[in-house]
Amino acid sequence: MNITGIHVFKGISEKSYSEHILMIQTISAMEWKKNGPIHLYTTNKDLEFFKKIGIDVFYDYINTNVLEESDNIYWKHFGAATKMKVLNSIQEFPVAFIDNDLIYRDKLDESILNYDITYLHDEGRFWRNYPKLELLGKRKGYNFPDIPELDTCNPINVGFFIINNKELKEKYCKLAMDYMSGNKCNSSFVKWADKKLRTFWKPLFVEQRLLSAVVDNGTYTRNQLFPYTYYGDTCNWESKTGERLTGSDVYKREKFTWYHMWGEKVSYEKPEFQSLKVMVFYQLTSSLFSTGDQKAINLTYNIINCVKENDPSFYNLI
Numbered sequence: 001m002n003i004t005g006i007h008v009f010k011g012i013s014e015k016s017y018s019e020h021i022l023m024i025q026t027i028s029a030m031e032w033k034k035n036g037p038i039h040l041y042t043t044n045k046d047l048e049f050f051k052k053i054g055i056d057v058f059y060d061y062i063n064t065n066v067l068e069e070s071d072n073i074y075w076k077h078f079g080a081a082t083k084m085k086v087l088n089s090i091q092e093f094p095v096a097f098i099d100n101d102l103i104y105r106d107k108l109d110e111s112i113l114n115y116d117i118t119y120l121h122d123e124g125r126f127w128r129n130y131p132k133l134e135l136l137g138k139r140k141g142y143n144f145p146d147i148p149e150l151d152t153c154n155p156i157n158v159g160f161f162i163i164n165n166k167e168l169k170e171k172y173c174k175l176a177m178d179y180m181s182g183n184k185c186n187s188s189f190v191k192w193a194d195k196k197l198r199t200f201w202k203p204l205f206v207e208q209r210l211l212s213a214v215v216d217n218g219t220y221t222r223n224q225l226f227p228y229t230y231y232g233d234t235c236n237w238e239s240k241t242g243e244r245l246t247g248s249d250v251y252k253r254e255k256f257t258w259y260h261m262w263g264e265k266v267s268y269e270k271p272e273f274q275s276l277k278v279m280v281f282y283q284l285t286s287s288l289f290s291t292g293d294q295k296a297i298n299l300t301y302n303i304i305n306c307v308k309e310n311d312p313s314f315y316n317l318i
Helices: 019-032 044-053 075-089 110-114 166-180 195-217 247-253 271-290 294-310
Strands: 004-008 038-041 061-063 095-098 102-104 117-119 160-163 222-224 228-231 236-239 244-246 258-260
Touching: 004 019, 004 075, 019 038, 019 095, 019 102, 019 271, 019 294, 044 294, 075 095, 075 166, 075 195, 110 222, 166 195, 236 247, 244 247, 271 294
Parallel strands: 004 038, 004 095, 038 061, 117 222
Antiparallel strands: 095 160, 102 258, 117 160, 228 236, 236 244
């Protein structure tokens, strides 16, 4: 069974490149080869950087046409949803979308071909990340789709998902592209959410909540690989039997065949997480060196050199 895996990257700012994510992206690409070819969709500018550090050699195919196509999407708000523009262009299925900061280590079972969509896990529709629709920023004249499941579904975490139904893809992408098109409007002000979170509501809606609602609203079949629902407000998990567990409880109970850096990368900006940032950096460099793959080793040295140029003292690399 061969399933094409896809990484998507579109730099939104000068700080778009993270040394940690670049290394995770490399490991992710190498691990996916167990399941099929790995493709990269990016922009011309980003591809120049990827070639400079040597990450391009890990891909079986690289496309810059899709993300270079002109559109009416306000990327400052929807940078997290670039994969949806790429998904809109896909015509052959099944296809897997893998976040650049996610590593999936397992070889997939052929039974996933029996489902229209497969994903790692869903999320609880907690109010902080998934508020009422009327709070979400939208362009003038736009009406949210009349899908009752928007208020009942558990959003699908799209860090890793496999689409295996063209009709589902077409229906979802039409709605997703419509919401993003020309949508520069800020979400409504509320005292309990800062501006960054209110902006984040928009890609969370279009990527995760809308996708799950479309699946539930249709006759589509779904398959969840990791049998827990994540609640971001408490950082806890819930089993399918309703048992609430902490992250450490789940780690003790389950064998993890995947790794998702997720929100941890944001915490690296805070002083109290600097030691963790350094520790993970050394863990990732060690992982790449230990592969024995000369391309991976060269890439690691290139990333180290980039870090030394930008901040020569931070990691004490010498």
